Amino acid sequence: MRLSLELRFIYTCGGTLQGLNGTIESPGFPYGYPNGANCTWIVVAEERNRIQIVFQSFALEEEYDYLALYDGQPHPANFRTRLTGFQIPAPVTSTGSVFALRLTSDFAVSAHGFKLFYQELQSSTCGNPGVPHGGIVHGSRFDLGDKIMYSCVQGYILDGHPQLTCMASSGNTAAWDFPVPICKAEDGCGGTLQGSSGIISSPNFPGEYYNNADCTWTIAAELGDTISLIFTDFQLEEKYDYLEIEGSEPPSIW
Numbered sequence: 001m002r003l004s005l006e007l008r009f010i011y012t013c014g015g016t017l018q019g020l021n022g023t024i025e026s027p028g029f030p031y032g033y034p035n036g037a038n039c040t041w042i043v044v045a046e047e048r049n050r051i052q053i054v055f056q057s058f059a060l061e062e063e064y065d066y067l068a069l070y071d072g073q074p075h076p077a078n079f080r081t082r083l084t085g086f087q088i089p090a091p092v093t094s095t096g097s098v099f100a101l102r103l104t105s106d107f108a109v110s111a112h113g114f115k116l117f118y119q120e121l122q123s124s125t126c127g128n129p130g131v132p133h134g135g136i137v138h139g140s141r142f143d144l145g146d147k148i149m150y151s152c153v154q155g156y157i158l159d160g161h162p163q164l165t166c167m168a169s170s171g172n173t174a175a176w177d178f179p180v181p182i183c184k185a186e187d188g189c190g191g192t193l194q195g196s197s198g199i200i201s202s203p204n205f206p207g208e209y210y211n212n213a214d215c216t217w218t219i220a221a222e223l224g225d226t227i228s229l230i231f232t233d234f235q236l237e238e239k240y241d242y243l244e245i246e247g248s249e250p251p252s253i254w
Contacts, residue, residue: 003186013039013100020120026113031144033059033113034064037105038072044098045120050173051099052127053118054091059111060084066210067114070100086111089132090180097208126166126174134183142166144174159184189215206233 013027024041026033043051060066062085071094072078077102083089099118118157121127125143134156139148146166152158160181169175189203200217202209221227229245236242 009036010040011035011037014038014041016044017041017118018044019033021118023115023117024053025115026099029113029115031112032110033103033105033107033108035110037065037103039103041102042074042098042100043118043141047095047097048122048123048129048172049097050121050127051097051118052091052095052121053099053116054128054130055088055114055116057112057115058088059086059113061105061109061111062086064108065103065105065110068104070102071095071096072100074100074102090132091128093127124155125134125172126176129149129164131182132180132182134185135181144168150181156183156185158182185215189213191216192218192220194220 011027017024024043027037027039028034040218045051053152060083064084066082066084067081068074069080070078071090080092092183100168111140119127127142129145130144131146132150133139135151135158136151136153137148138151139146142148144166148164149162150158150160152163158181161178162181164176164178166174190199193200203213204210205217219227234243
């Protein structure tokens, strides 16, 4: 009888960072982070100041590898969100003078990782709110009293408030008066769907779908659940039009 022993090593990194600004990169960026990574960065600003992080690149194996953000020390009570996948996240601003990030990867596939810029924000600035996909921002000042305007590129329509104003908040800090708007495709197709069941149809169904359609639907289930698709009607122009279905466990495309 032959016994095999699989050794798995935990790769640790990170540290405490101070200063007006700087960059954080996943280990090995952009050539891929190690498997078994457990890295924690803690950014500390001057008292009463806040910290904003702006992602410049982001690619983590979806669902299996993730970057957890903490509004304060890396404690469960301060957990804010978990980032994974291949889409660059919007800028994130802390409410206090400490912000933490923790990279966790499994022992299999990895991606090229992430790079971000962090800066210390004084109480009189709102920070860069970012630009939505398909959007254009007009204005480059983000201090108290400043206004910025949003519009969308051709083929998209604005959903939300087109103008944001940097205003004083109740915590003696500056904050934007409205959330960043989004830009939706004019044909209205695609989106993120949740719930125990639902229906997805191509644009204009049962009529013909549009030429040059590019629609993406994301179905999100509870952790541990699976998703089943049942087609009741299907007709696409053979060889030229197609529907691509991508699963996350295991990663695959049909």
